[in-house]
Amino acid sequence: MSGDDRLTDDELLALLGEAVADGAAVSERRRTAARAAFTWRSVDAELAELLHDSALDAGAAVRSGGEQPRTLAFGRSGITLEVEIDGDALLGQVIGTGEAAAAPEPATVRLERPDAEAQVVEADAAGFFRLSGVATGTVRLVVEQAGWSLTTPWVAL
Known part of the structure; x- marks a missing residue:
């Protein structure tokens, strides 16, 4: 045409x-x-951008037995999701500006896997959350709060 x-x-x-x-x-x-x-x-407008991955830092190409926690940061439209993976625990914080920061209810964080049931947790008033029993493999995080959402690309833990 x-x-x-x-x-x-x-x-x-x-x-x-x-x-x-x-x-x-x-x-x-x-x-x-x-x-x-x-x-x-x-989908491109909805996916968060990977802002930081400590596994990609210089010198991290060869991991040292997993002694150091891995940190990741994702961002989109004034919302940042920072996570730290330490063993089988995933600690994180949802940091928002504007509409995301003013939301009255806490954010819900969902850890999704292609082949397993999702794990869901609610962040506290400051945006902090913790997921336990997180196994290695491919995952993505979906954060939802008061009409907005942030979805990370799939990453390998």
Whole structure:
């Protein structure tokens, strides 16, 4: 298509709505796939940026038996998530400015794994939280509070 023939988002949604309204049978499997694809439209804007990883510091290429805790920091839109992994404990703090700092309720922090049940904890009034029994492997953290959220990229612990 040339640039002039492209549909706007509203026009495309209207055409899709007409197709569905015409009684075209859409399987639940396709609906689920479509919803999943739609959620990825803004993934880059939603993911937090890795600001610091002590495992990447100079001299940390060869780990020294895990004696030093690993620290990570993520940030997005005035919200910073700082975590320290020490053995099987993950300690962290959610630091927010603006709307995130003024939220009346504490943040909820969820540690997700691709192959296991999520661990959920509530941060205290200062944004501190602790998760125990954190095994090594691929994880991401999702922080939610008063209408905003921060999702980290997947990292290997």
